[in-house]
Amino acid sequence: MPELPEVESIRRQLVPWLTGLQIISSWSHPSEKFSPALETIGMTIESVNRRGKYLLLELDDEREMVIHLGMTGQLTRTESLSDPYLRAWWELDNRSILGFRDVRRFGRIRVVTGKDYEGTLAHLGPEPLSSDFTPEKFYADMRKSSRKVKTQLLSQKPVAGVGNIYADEACFRAGVYPGLRRVTRKQAERLHLEIKAVLELALQNGGTTLRDYVNAEGAQGRNQEFLLCYGRSDEPCYICGDILKRTVIDGRGTTYCRGCQKR
DNA sequence: ACTACGTCCTGCGAGC
DNA sequence: TGCTCGCAGGACGTAG
Structure with a gap:
């Protein structure tokens, strides 16, 4: 189960890969847990951040894609789109593909505007590795x-x-x-x-x-x-x-x- | 307002 | 050998 160290490890690898790239196409599993992935088509990823176990991809127009990996979620550079456990993918303008694989489907994707984190990370406590955690x-x-x-x-x-x-x-x-x-x-x-x-x-x-x-x-x-x-x-x-x-x-x-x- | 419990979801391993 | 069944768990919804 991905917790802070796992999500942060992923984030650190996503930063040099995804920053500045535009999403040119996308697919998702029909569940509403994943379908917001489709709303990001055409947007550019400006930064990749983390809060608790949530990943935050900053997009255009004050929008952010908020991703929680749940228990079995994996975010990886993907070649094969035929994996039955793939729940979403995003094709970037350098032709690489970010895939979200999640066997148990406890993961979630949301797109929020203007830092409205209600329903996701609005009520999280302090970041444990920051000075807020005393x-x-x-x-x-x-x-x-x-x-x-x-x-x-x-x-x-x-x-x-x-x-x-x-x-x-x-x-x-x-x-x-x-x-x-x-x-x-x-x-x-x-x-x-x-x-x-x-x-x-x-x-x-x-x-x-x-x-x-x-x-x-x-x-x-x-x-x-x-x-x-x-x-x-x-x-x-x-x-x-x-x-x-x-x-x-x-x-x-x-x-x-x-x-x-x-x- | 706060606490406890059910729900989602699917592969896996124990047991018959 | 092959089947059934219960377990695992993050976060949210609901009940008390």
């Missing part, structure tokens, strides 16, 4: 809700761009049980630090590929080799040796260490 604000935001720590992280409100993998990783490294309903200042500070650390590490490693993730050139990430917790249930904790346990928190599979992450 331990003080994070602590205050986490105390605003009585939902479980992990649920709050996945809500994108206290911080943007964290998904299931990095939520488990950050909680593990911070020694915080993801089912806690309130955190202390110290726990919040530690979580703040580890959220940044796991995202930066994953970015350095080109993202995590468990099954579907590939970057814009079709290459897999390497960060799966560095995960300490996610996907390691029934295996020993690298810190204390306890067997990592799997549970479900608000419908999301969660791995944690009973020894290191006390309730």
Whole structure:
């Protein structure tokens, strides 16, 4: 599932490729999740940005194409248009083609005007790798809700761009049980630090590929080799040796260490 | 207003 | 061997 490091890895490859190119033709799957792709024909891509897990392609007339990759979404340079899981493509004026492949169709494409992000990224919390993300604000935001720590992280409100993998990783490294309903200042500070650390590490490693993730050139990430917790249930904790346990928190599979992450 | 849960979607793996 | 069935999950919609 593409989270911030995966989306940012893609963005960095899209910038030198797409910037300044005009979209000369386009196709999409009939679902309204993808059909806004067709509205971009004739427009020029002025820049490629990111907010949380959303990619933003700045177009003409204050318009932007907002893309969310969902769980299995891939944005790549594409040659074969016969792939049954291709949900949209855009032909650029240098004859290259940007393809959006998404097996499970949880991804979404929107075209917005004048930064009207209602329904997409309007209510996202701070960017975790920017100076807006401070331990003080994070602590205050986490105390605003009585939902479980992990649920709050996945809500994108206290911080943007964290998904299931990095939520488990950050909680593990911070020694915080993801089912806690309130955190202390110290726990919040530690979580703040580890959220940044796991995202930066994953970015350095080109993202995590468990099954579907590939970057814009079709290459897999390497960060799966560095995960300490996610996907390691029934295996020993690298810190204390306890067997990592799997549970479900608000419908999301969660791995944690009973020894290191006390309730 | 806030929290919890259902929904979308399809491949995969467990189990019979 | 081949089938069925339940699981996985981000973000939104709905119910309480």
